[in-house]
Amino acid sequence: MEGLISVPINLPFTRFNRSLQASEKIREIVMDLIREKMVALDHPNASPQQDLITSLLSLRNDHNSVALSDEEIVDNAVIKLLAKDPSVYAGVVQEETSKNKASNELLTWDDLRRMKYTWRVAMESLRMNPPAFCSFRKVLKDFNYEGYLIPKGWQVMWCMTHMDDSIFPYPSDFDPKHFERQSSIPPYSFMGFGGGPPICPGYEFARLETLITVHYLVNRFTWKLCCPEISFSRDPMPSFKDGLEIEIEPKILGEII
Numbered sequence: 001m002e003g004l005i006s007v008p009i010n011l012p013f014t015r016f017n018r019s020l021q022a023s024e025k026i027r028e029i030v031m032d033l034i035r036e037k038m039v040a041l042d043h044p045n046a047s048p049q050q051d052l053i054t055s056l057l058s059l060r061n062d063h064n065s066v067a068l069s070d071e072e073i074v075d076n077a078v079i080k081l082l083a084k085d086p087s088v089y090a091g092v093v094q095e096e097t098s099k100n101k102a103s104n105e106l107l108t109w110d111d112l113r114r115m116k117y118t119w120r121v122a123m124e125s126l127r128m129n130p131p132a133f134c135s136f137r138k139v140l141k142d143f144n145y146e147g148y149l150i151p152k153g154w155q156v157m158w159c160m161t162h163m164d165d166s167i168f169p170y171p172s173d174f175d176p177k178h179f180e181r182q183s184s185i186p187p188y189s190f191m192g193f194g195g196g197p198p199i200c201p202g203y204e205f206a207r208l209e210t211l212i213t214v215h216y217l218v219n220r221f222t223w224k225l226c227c228p229e230i231s232f233s234r235d236p237m238p239s240f241k242d243g244l245e246i247e248i249e250p251k252i253l254g255e256i257i
């Protein structure tokens with residue numbers, strides 16, 4: 001995607017230090033941006049599709065209330081996939097057990113850093129069910145793509161290559177091994193968080209939220225799907241057509257890993 005930039009929103013930074021303080025800073029900046037976009041959306045000429053944040057803010061469900069957030073979608077997909085795949089669930093439990101922590105001990109930064117398998121599970125669920133499956137870029141200079149001239153000034157839409165079997169073998173299988181060797185995945189082939197300068201600035205924050213949620217979920221609860229046949233659709237965000245009903249129970253003290 002060299003030479004292309006995103007049109008709608010430009011955050012005042014493109015890269016950030018992967019630290020907790022940075023995540024908090026990002027949150028503040030994004031919250032300011034969200035407030036700004038909400039005010040702009042009240043303007044009579046505002047378009048709900050004018051940029052990504054405005055589009056996300058404008059999404060409504062059937063009852064006209066705000067639709068699911070990205071994090072909720074990802075967390076739901078992880079819950080479904082873990083409930084359906086005992087071997088992957090066992091891998092997550094094994095990673096949790098290896099922490100050797102008492103049930104009331106808080107997670108540390110180091111614990112999160114070591115949750116590599118759990119993060120692969122989350123990436124794999126994003127590969128198969130990405131909340132956004134495409135985005136737009138504005139062409140900065142003419143370029144040639146497979147014999148077609150794409151002129152400067154055009155807006156192009158990139159789509160994900162998550163189901164390309166030359167990149168992810170057996171792409172329809174839910175298999176966290178797809179992310180075992182990151183170096184074998186060509187740049188811009190996994191686009192769960194976008195790519196290039198406008199890559200999702202909430203990436204690190206989302207990673208923390210996902211790992212912490214899975215940690216507490218696996219340690220404190222057992223759950224099973226109420227209905228094994230779940231209908232999953234896009235409108236365009238991925239959602240469970242009839243919700244995702246689960247039977248969830250707290251683990252009794254002796255069982256807590």
Ligand code: HEM
Pocket residue numbers: 006008009010011026027030052053070071074126131132135136191192193194195196197198199200201202203205206
């Ligand atoms: C699992 C959770 C999330 C996923 C899968 C996700 C995914 C994405 C994707 C695919 C993009 C488009 C990037 C591109 O065009 O290259 C994006 C942009 C963005 N995301 Fe996220 N995101 C998540 C969580 C968050 C969180 C938690 C925040 C804020 C705290 C956030 C804030 C943003 C913003 C502000 C942009 C627009 C960036 C720009 O256009 O410059 N995201 N996200």
